Each structure stands twice: as C-alpha cells, then as structure tokens.
Amino acid sequence: MKQMLVNVLKNYHTQKINFRYKSTDGVRYGIYASDFQTVATAVDDGRISVVEGGVAAGKAEYSLRKNGNKDANTFYIGQNNAAPNVFKSLLVHEAIHAKFDLNMLQMPWLDNEAIAYVAQGFYILSAGEDGGLSDQAYLGLEVARDLQKGVSDSSWADLLRESLLNDPLYKNYINGNFMGDG
Numbered sequence: 073m074k075q076m077l078v079n080v081l082k083n084y085h086t087q088k089i090n091f092r093y094k095s096t097d098g099v100r101y102g103i104y105a106s107d108f109q110t111v112a113t114a115v116d117d118g119r120i121s122v123v124e125g126g127v128a129a130g131k132a133e134y135s136l137r138k139n140g141n142k143d144a145n146t147f148y149i150g151q152n153n154a155a156p157n158v159f160k161s162l163l164v165h166e167a168i169h170a171k172f173d174l175n176m177l178q179m180p181w182l183d184n185e186a187i188a189y190v191a192q193g194f195y196i197l198s199a200g201e202d203g204g205l206s207d208q209a210y211l212g213l214e215v216a217r218d219l220q221k222g223v224s225d226s227s228w229a230d231l232l233r234e235s236l237l238n239d240p241l242y243k244n245y246i247n248g249n250f251m252g253d254g
C-alpha cells in the first residue's frame with residue numbers, strides 16, 4: 073500500500089502537475105512536481121504513515137492530526153475500485169493536504185481543498201477520466217482544463233469554492249483555517 077502510494081506520487085501524470093492558484097483574497101500558491109516528491113520521501117522515510125482501510129473502498133484520507141481513531145500524519149487508503157485513474161487522483165488530492173501539513177502552512181481550508189481538487193483535476197486530465205467524479209472533482213477538472221489553456225482566472229474556480237462552501241460534507245471545517253504542523 074505504501075509503495076503503491078509512492079509510485080502514484082512519482083508517476084508520469086502526477087509529475088506533470090504544475091499550476092498556480094489564486095485565493096479569493098489574492099494569495100498565490102504554486103503547486104509543483106517536487107511537492108509530490110517531498111510527500112513521497114516523507115512516506116518512504118516513515119514521517120508519514122500509510123494504513124490500509126479506515127475509509128470506504130475507493131476512498132482515501134490524509135489525517136493531519138489525531139482525531140478519534142485516526143492517527144496524525146497518516147494516509148488511510150481504502151481498497152482499490154474499478155476506476156484506477158479516479159482512485160489515484162484521490163491520492164494526489166490527499167497528498168496536497170499532506171504537503172501543506174509538511175510545510176506547516178496556515179491557510180483557509182477553502183483554498184486548501186480547492187487546490188487539492190484542482191491537482192486531482194490535473195491528474196484526471198492527464199490520465200483520463202475512467203469513472204464518476206464528485207461535483208467538486210468535476211469542477212476541479214474544469215479549472216485544470218482552463219489553467220492548462222492559459223486561462224489564469226478560471227470562473228470554474230469560483231464555482232468550485234461555492235460548491236465546497238455549500239456542500240454539507242465540508243461544513244464542519246470549510247470556513248476555518250488549515251493549520252499544518254509538520
């Protein structure tokens with residue numbers, strides 16, 4: 073499971089990911105191939121753990137800090153599903169949360185999630201859409217398409233943020249701050 077995650081973070085599609093994201097208050101974030109290498113190294117040397125299970129099949133979650141039965145700095149990875157590209161794109165999404173944690177970044181959760189969905193979109197754009205996408209993953213894909221075309225102010229990014237703010241799935245934390253602690 074650990075090797076599978078490292079392989080995804082280093083594969084051709086992930087290593088092609090390279091984009092800038094501008095937050096609603098004008099902060100610019102750059103996402104580079106090296107960010108995924110950094111997370112892969114942290115997984116390799118055990119600073120980040122990988123656990124099979126703890127989430128439903130086809131799902132993945134990076135746990136920032138201890139929360140209930142979830143440990144800190146840990147990827148929980150469900151069983152693979154029938155759509156390997158969508159599944160791997162989820163690992164890329166969770167790797168963004170891990171990257172900002174490693175960087176000890178404090179930032180709005182809204183931007184953190186939006187960036188994760190755009191990175192996921194870039195993966196799908198390169199690897200191919202082989203299964204269903206959540207609303208936010210679909211919007212992230214549209215933002216990635218625009219960014220790839222050179223449209224830096226994608227209106228899809230507003231729709232992505234709006235969707236995150238309105239989805240009950242995110243309402244517990246989406247208005248709060250992400251506090252990376254390494």
Ligand SMILES: [Zn+2]
Binds near residue numbers: 185
């Ligand atoms: Zn997320």
